[in-house]
Amino acid sequence: MADALANKIARHMHAAEKTSAAWGVELVGAGEGWARASMKIRDDMLNGHGVAHGGMIFALADTAFAWACNARNVVTFAQAATISFLSKAEPGETLVAEAREAGVAGRSGVYDVRVTANDGRVVAVFQGLSRTGGGEVINEEG
Amino acid sequence: MADALANKIARHMHAAEKTSAAWGVELVGAGEGWARASMKIRDDMLNGHGVAHGGMIFALADTAFAWACNARNVVTFAQAATISFLSKAEPGETLVAEAREAGVAGRSGVYDVRVTANDGRVVAVFQGLSRTGGGEVINEEG
Amino acid sequence: MADALANKIARHMHAAEKTSAAWGVELVGAGEGWARASMKIRDDMLNGHGVAHGGMIFALADTAFAWACNARNVVTFAQAATISFLSKAEPGETLVAEAREAGVAGRSGVYDVRVTANDGRVVAVFQGLSRTGGGEVINEEG
């Protein structure tokens, strides 16, 4: 049940985000406390060194984080996030970001996100701090 | 002299980044240890709540950080970054990110970046950790 | 006035913190939106490499951050913080942490802290995210 709701919420958010369409982000899967997003590195995502701009890697991780922290159907916002870049991503590579809840207390939550490439190497590790606002993300009756 | 070189490097990097063209990032100014970038929030930069996606705000800050940390003409990479989101940015707003060197030691550097809106409010505060690689960003003779 | 209040608050917090006594933290100064704390690196603050443990450098920075973010006399808590370590600190060195407000919006604030040694080198750069709770830190009438 919780997994089904989380999945429905992620699909709703994915459809509503204009960024996901602009960046070609796909929803790979979602459940209670986790979400997985993928994105192919395009030419318009490259920095001056010809590899993926850190901003796009962050954007993918942040998208998975947003889906995961809204999965309980309470509107939740990112307050802060940290990213460490471990390896470069080349044009044409598809990256997958997997967000998992690391801890929740009151209105705050912390989520760990790993961004990996097809060959299994870790491209970046991200940690996000969320805070619940009010209201539902979707109407559960719908 | 140092300011002129930093400015030349920022112009070179700005022109080479495919992301800057894709996102409409403009180079506002750059000097020794600092750089300023601006970006207008477009509809394709909005999240599901209809405000600027955190990934795009990070991307702008990260761009200014990259220009600032390469300003001494040694190729330098982002290793890690942290961002705190303080206020929302609406479609149509133009954000300015200003990066300033906070400390450098050996091959490492730390840069503080503030992202502000036209009305002066702070949208986000960012801190980046850089590490120098090797080689020059541009040929100073050129 | 704002500076006098901030200073009074920092003195109050410094006296109330058992850690400041335990670590030998001194209040160097404080004003509206800033605070400065110092600490001498003792033998019981060393890690296995014989230099200051990162935990103690963080603790000093965090102390200055706490004073700065409470300076408006609203009880305020640290939500998150990031630190980058730039150089080692040797036993016997006195470190100074200076916290400055980087941005405030609603109940959230971001503070930049620099930790420096006597020779001017930067030991660490810290960024803290705060959130106001309720109530006053001190009775202004007192």
Add this chain to the structure above:
Amino acid sequence: MADALANKIARHMHAAEKTSAAWGVELVGAGEGWARASMKIRDDMLNGHGVAHGGMIFALADTAFAWACNARNVVTFAQAATISFLSKAEPGETLVAEAREAGVAGRSGVYDVRVTANDGRVVAVFQGLSRTGGGEVINEEG
């Protein structure tokens, strides 16, 4: 074998750290890519609100991180770390910090650390970025 070496290294580091003796940090366990440390919150670890100072919670997490990132017997340093504080810790509580490797590439590594209390609540979540130096932590022959 890798677990036995990691455990031997953690015991060596624990014994060499003057901070572990000063703070009463205990080594709960360690293996390849992970380490667990515990610490009881004492009166001299309290901030002005009468709860554990964030600096001490960070210090415990940072200690577990140091053990975990040195577990392959290559001297490794903390470059940066982020912590999010989720709940308060009271005097007399014993906290456990568990560090786990999240990703490694070249000389860089990222470690996730969770700090929990006896009742299972998450007190803080930490993420550290490490960089290998040179040399061995211990003589494997010894």
